[in-house]
Amino acid sequence: MKLPVTIHRARLGPVEFKVIRPARSLLGAVLVDHDSHLDAYLDQPAAKLFGGLWTLAASSPRSLIHLPMP
Secondary structure (H helix, E strand, O other), X not given: OOOOEEEEEEEEOOEEEEEEEEOXXXXXXXXXXXXXXXXXXXXXXXXXXXXXXXXXXXXXXXXXXXXXXX
């Protein structure tokens, strides 16, 4: 699977993190704020991208994912 991503570097003191985000915003994703929790609703392409980014970030302890959602 090809994931078009943008990778930035962030530093917190001596520790550097990779911030991985999709190259394009997630159009099929919505984040809903309920009183006590948040729900994310994803269509199939957004869910595949979300899962792929999550897997990529899980492979390194200093990787973070940033998912801008409307």
